[in-house]
Amino acid sequence: MDRQELMAYLDQCLQPERFNDYCPNGLQVEGKKAINKIITGVTACQALLDRAVKEQADLILVHHGYFWKNEQPNIIGMKKKRLKTLLMADINLVAYHLPLDAQVQFGNNVQLAKHLGIEIDGEILNYQGMGLLLTGHLPQPATGSEFAALIAKKLDRTPLHIGQDDTKINTVAWCTGAAPDLIELVVQAGVDAYLTGEAAERTVHIARETGVHFYAAGHHATERYGIKALGEHLAERFGLTVKFIDIDNPI
Numbered sequence: 390m391d392r393q394e395l396m397a398y399l400d401q402c403l404q405p406e407r408f409n410d411y412c413p414n415g416l417q418v419e420g421k422k423a424i425n426k427i428i429t430g431v432t433a434c435q436a437l438l439d440r441a442v443k444e445q446a447d448l449i450l451v452h453h454g455y456f457w458k459n460e461q462p463n464i465i466g467m468k469k470k471r472l473k474t475l476l477m478a479d480i481n482l483v484a485y486h487l488p489l490d491a492q493v494q495f496g497n498n499v500q501l502a503k504h505l506g507i508e509i510d511g512e513i514l515n516y517q518g519m520g521l522l523l524t525g526h527l528p529q530p531a532t533g534s535e536f537a538a539l540i541a542k543k544l545d546r547t548p549l550h551i552g553q554d555d556t557k558i559n560t561v562a563w564c565t566g567a568a569p570d571l572i573e574l575v576v577q578a579g580v581d582a583y584l585t586g587e588a589a590e591r592t593v594h595i596a597r598e599t600g601v602h603f604y605a606a607g608h609h610a611t612e613r614y615g616i617k618a619l620g621e622h623l624a625e626r627f628g629l630t631v632k633f634i635d636i637d638n639p640i
């Protein structure tokens with residue numbers, strides 16, 4: 390498949406022009422034109438690049454790419470090594486950040502709900518029509534520890550849980566990645582529990598003092614499912630070989 394054709398399709402799906410993001414979305418590093426094999430992953434770290442080279446991939450598709458706002462622009466050290474790996478192997482790097490969080494079909498938020506069996510009801514916060522902080526309900530009410538156990542089982546990672554088992558959780562709000570401060574909107578909305586990737590020191594007090602259950606289930610762990618679903622879709626639609634590689638990250 391021609392790279393330009395693939396990029397046109399991805400941009401049509403993810404509509405990066407609608408977002409004012411912290412990084413460029415789409416093709417970040419140009420490689421070969423003909424695409425047959427794609428490696429997907431959460432972050433374009435060196436370990437993922439090395440695996441992609443080994444797999445003779447033509448393109449790496451990630452959620453966390455490069456060239457973040459406020460990062461040092463110098464191509465030295467770690468960054469030199471990463472870019473050299475890509476350029477020497479002529480591998481394309483394609484990244485979608487906020488557009489992949491919010492996408493209605495393959496987005497991280499929608500896919501996390503699917504993975505955990507949460508039924509989506511709506512959203513508390515959206516970005517130009519696409520949900521960034523979703524709300525839903527559990528198929529059946531669960532105690533705080535029961536929901537923590539479900540997250541641990543489904544994400545293969547024990548979440549940090551702040552909350553008591555004296556009431557049952559019906560409604561849940563969630564935002565993948567690092568969004569601990571959205572807990573304030575969740576409190577205002579009267580939702581029983583809030584799930585995100587990372588916690589902040591202050592989040593614990595807000596959860597304790599408002600009674601909202603708080604779960605930090607891992608930035609990486611909550612953001613595996615969007616890029617994986619997008620890759621599976623590309624494989625099915627265009628007959629490409631796509632492999633998701635999970636480089637473990639405890640945060």
Ligand SMILES: [Zn+2]
Nearest residue numbers: 566567608612
């Ligand atoms: Zn993220």
